[in-house]
Amino acid sequence: MSVVVRFAPSPTGMLHVGGARTAIFNYFFARAHGGRFILRIEDTDTERSKQEYTDEILDSMRWLGLDWDAEPIYQTQRFDLYRSYVRKMLNAGTAYKCWATAAEIDEMRAKAQAEGKKPMYDRRFRDFEGPEPAGPYVVRFKAPLTGTTIVHDLIKGDVSFANEEIDDFVILRSNDAPTYNFTVVVDDVEMGISHVIRGDDHLNNTPKQIMLMNALGMKVPHYAHVPMILGSDKVKLSKRHGAVAVTNYREEGYLPEAMLNALVRLGWARGDQEIFSKADLAAEFKLEGCGSSPSVFDRTKLDHLNNHYIREKSLEELSDLLKLSYGVDLSVLLATPSSRKLFEALRERAVKLTDFASLASWYLDNNFVRDEASMKEIVATTPRDALDALAGKWAALATADFSGPKAFEAIKETANNLKLKIPQLAKPVRVLLTGTLASPDLGIVLEALGRDRALERLRRI
RNA sequence: GUUCCCAUCGUCUAGAGGCCUAGGACACCAGGUUUUCAUCCUGGUAACCGGGGUUCGAAUCCCCGUGGGAACGCCA
Numbered sequence: 229m230s231v232v233v234r235f236a237p238s239p240t241g242m243l244h245v246g247g248a249r250t251a252i253f254n255y256f257f258a259r260a261h262g263g264r265f266i267l268r269i270e271d272t273d274t275e276r277s278k279q280e281y282t283d284e285i286l287d288s289m290r291w292l293g294l295d296w297d298a299e300p301i302y303q304t305q306r307f308d309l310y311r312s313y314v315r316k317m318l319n320a321g322t323a324y325k326c327w328a329t330a331a332e333i334d335e336m337r338a339k340a341q342a343e344g345k346k347p348m349y350d351r352r353f354r355d356f357e358g359p360e361p362a363g364p365y366v367v368r369f370k371a372p373l374t375g376t377t378i379v380h381d382l383i384k385g386d387v388s389f390a391n392e393e394i395d396d397f398v399i400l401r402s403n404d405a406p407t408y409n410f411t412v413v414v415d416d417v418e419m420g421i422s423h424v425i426r427g428d429d430h431l432n433n434t435p436k437q438i439m440l441m442n443a444l445g446m447k448v449p450h451y452a453h454v455p456m457i458l459g460s461d462k463v464k465l466s467k468r469h470g471a472v473a474v475t476n477y478r479e480e481g482y483l484p485e486a487m488l489n490a491l492v493r494l495g496w497a498r499g500d501q502e503i504f505s506k507a508d509l510a511a512e513f514k515l516e517g518c519g520s521s522p523s524v525f526d527r528t529k530l531d532h533l534n535n536h537y538i539r540e541k542s543l544e545e546l547s548d549l550l551k552l553s554y555g556v557d558l559s560v561l562l563a564t565p566s567s568r569k570l571f572e573a574l575r576e577r578a579v580k581l582t583d584f585a586s587l588a589s590w591y592l593d594n595n596f597v598r599d600e601a602s603m604k605e606i607v608a609t610t611p612r613d614a615l616d617a618l619a620g621k622w623a624a625l626a627t628a629d630f631s632g633p634k635a636f637e638a639i640k641e642t643a644n645n646l647k648l649k650i651p652q653l654a655k656p657v658r659v660l661l662t663g664t665l666a667s668p669d670l671g672i673v674l675e676a677l678g679r680d681r682a683l684e685r686l687r688r689i
Numbered sequence: 690g691u692u693c694c695c696a697u698c699g700u701c702u703a704g705a706g707g708c709c710u711a712g713g714a715c716a717c718c719a720g721g722u723u724u725u726c727a728u729c730c731u732g733g734u735a736a737c738c739g740g741g742g743u744u745c746g747a748a749u750c751c752c753c754g755u756g757g758g759a760a761c762g763c764c765a
Contacts, residue, residue: 238765273764330763337761346691346761366763384694393692393761401763408765432693432760455695455758462757490701493714497702500713519702522758526700529715577727639724654724666726 231263232422235289235296236412238270239281242473243288245525246427246457246465249491253454254425255294256492256513266419267300272411274304288474292484293506301419303411310406313414313444314367314399322443323399325365326353348395367400369410369440377435382423382452383518389435397436409433413440416449425452425515428522429464452515455495456522465525477530481554481580483541486534494523503536531579538578543571549581556585560592566632567591570676573668590662591676594684598663606665607689610656611646618642618653619686622679630679632671639670661685 235251237243243251258265267289271277282300289296303310317323328336328349337347354370372391379387399410406414416424416437431453441448459469471477477487489504496517498504538546543562550556561571574587590596621638622630643653654670661673661682674682 236765240765270765276764333763341690344690348691348761364763387693389693395761398763403763405763407763412765427759428694429759430765433765435693453694458758460700464759493701495701500703502701502714521695523702524700526715529701532715573728636724643724650724652724658725664726668727670724 230422231258231261232266232420233258233263233425234266234268234416234419234421235294236268236270236415236426237285238273239278239285240273240276241281242475243285244465244472245474245491246472247285248288248292248474248487249457249494250425250427250454251289251294252292252488252492253496253513253518256509257423257425257515258297259510260513263422264297265294266298266421267296268415268419269300269302270408270411271302271304272405272408274405277304284475288478291478292474292488301415303415306411306415307404307406309418310411310414311400311404314406314410317369317399317443318367320443322370323367324353324356324370324396325360326368326396326398327361327363327365328352346393346395349397351396354396364402366398366402368396369399369436369443371396371436371439377438379431379434379438379451381431381434382450382515383455383520384431384453387431387434391435391439394436394439399440409436410440413437413444413446417441417444417446421449423450423452425454428453428456452518454518455520457494458522458524460524460526462522462524478553481582482530482534483537483581485537485540486530489533489537490525490530493529494525495519495521503533535579538581539575541575543568543575546571546575546581546584550584554581554585556582558584558588558592561588566672566675566678569632569672570668573672577668590664590667594681596663598659599665602659602663602665607656607659610653611648614642614646614648614653615656615660615686615689617646618657619683622683622686625679627679630675630682632669632675635674635679635682636671657686660689 233254235254237247237251255265257263267286269282271282286300314323318325333349336350340346340348340350349368353368371394375391377389377391377394379389381387397409398407400406415421434451434453438448457465459465465472471480474487478484485505488506492504492509493502496513496519498512498517541549547559547562550558558571561567570591574584578584578587618638621642622635625634625638639653639657640650643650655665658665658667658670658673661677667673677685
């Protein structure tokens with residue numbers, strides 16, 4: 229059977245972590261099974277849907293490298309199709325018009341709840357006959373009253389719902405717009421979707437959709453409901469957990485590779501493997517690897533992965549990426565073997581791409597800021613003649629001879645001559661040259677800076 | 690409230706009845722390397738929600754509790 233899957237975001241907000249994970253599962257399921265991955269924009273809520281959100285979602289998808297196989301389908305352009313199906317059901321008697329007002333429905337729900345049942349519509353117009361009342365109406369599905377609907381879920385197993393639990397839900401609003409549960413059914417079938425892979429929060433909608441498909445005589449696709457992603461407080465991840473939009477992470481300096489890897493491991497595993505490339509996943513992603521319990525999204529793991537993928541990038545790639553996406557120009561570090569060594573050292577410690585700017589600030593800008601506390605506690609307590617002696621030694625070296633080992637050797641000699649321990653001199657030097665105690669290997673720093681800049685900084689107290 | 694789902698280290702997870710004195714990763718802690726921080730290396734702390742079954746044997750199967758989550762809309 230040919231595999232066709234879809235990712236169906238509604239453009240009422242940015243692509244968030246949960247949606248991205250669903251998209252990722254769909255995408256790799258399609259790739260691993262030689263199937264198609266289609267995008268469907270569920271914009272039937274014309275009040276809240278915005279083009280800018282659609283643009284943002286597509287942009288995030290591209291950033292993650294999730295390319296789709298056909299032009300996205302917009303539900304608002306298919307209203308005629310949905311309405312034709314509504315008419316079909318009206319004619320077949322599997323749907324009916326309902327004139328109940330909002331107030332009446334609220335009353336019914338309250339009543340049902342008081343009786344210990346789910347809040348439900350009481351089907352008062354289900355068998356209504358005679359002259360149609362004036363005023364607006366909705367179209368409701370004539371849901372089966374008895375029996376059981378079973379969802380054969382590829383992740384959860386068989387889940388059964390008593391049909392009496394499901395009310396005659398609305399399929400066409402009074403403004404003539406079809407509702408979600410209806411458009412999904414029409415589209416999933418019309419688009420030939422073979423596997424519906426979506427969030428667990430839709431599991432309760434699935435029996436409704438299956439019922440509709442049965443009423444329409446349609447073939448039911450396979451379903452797979454992936455567990456929710458939770459915040460650290462264990463409730464469904466949402467805006468109040470802080471950064472949840474994929475774009476936020478991109479702006480913060482995360483790599484798409486890291487995001488992808490982190491997200492795919494949420495609710496999915498393949499033995500003990502932790503690192504997954506796009507190619508790995510496209511080859512071996514299987515629904516069988518999906519777990520069934522929800523998972524907490526952990527930023528520290530993402531940080532670790534991000535550092536991992538930053539280290540895998542070449543200096544050239546990094547430089548381009550930094551300039552293009554973050555406006556940080558480190559191309560000067562590409563120039564010489566010495567500066568490249570420094571760049572490599574920085575790459576090792578950068579957790580986010582945005583870290584590079586501060587990591588390299590002392591190198592890029594001669595007016596870099598020195599840490600005041602370190603200046604006071606370390607530099608100020610260092611004998612001035614030691615620094616002067618060191619300056620003399622450095623000055624005696626030819627510019628071309630100012631290699632890391634030689635420049636550092638000068639520090640050692642000076643320290644020894646003055647009966648200082650090496651760190652006693654190395655630390656203040658580090659602060660003077662880089663402004664902080666946390667910088668790459670001093671040899672690398674010295675060589676990258678070169679004799680004259682190093683000397684100038686050493687003397688500038 | 691009702692329905693449905695879920696339950697292994699702090700977190701992500703491996704585990705499909707004996708391979709489990711429960712493995713890996715992140716985080717954390719300690720030691721080593723080092724001129725600092727970090728990296729790197731080595732080691733360590735840390736979990737099968739509880740109770741009943743089934744079985745020679747259960748983290749794994751069943752039941753009941755408990756806890757958590759989701760859904761119940763003319764939102765999607």
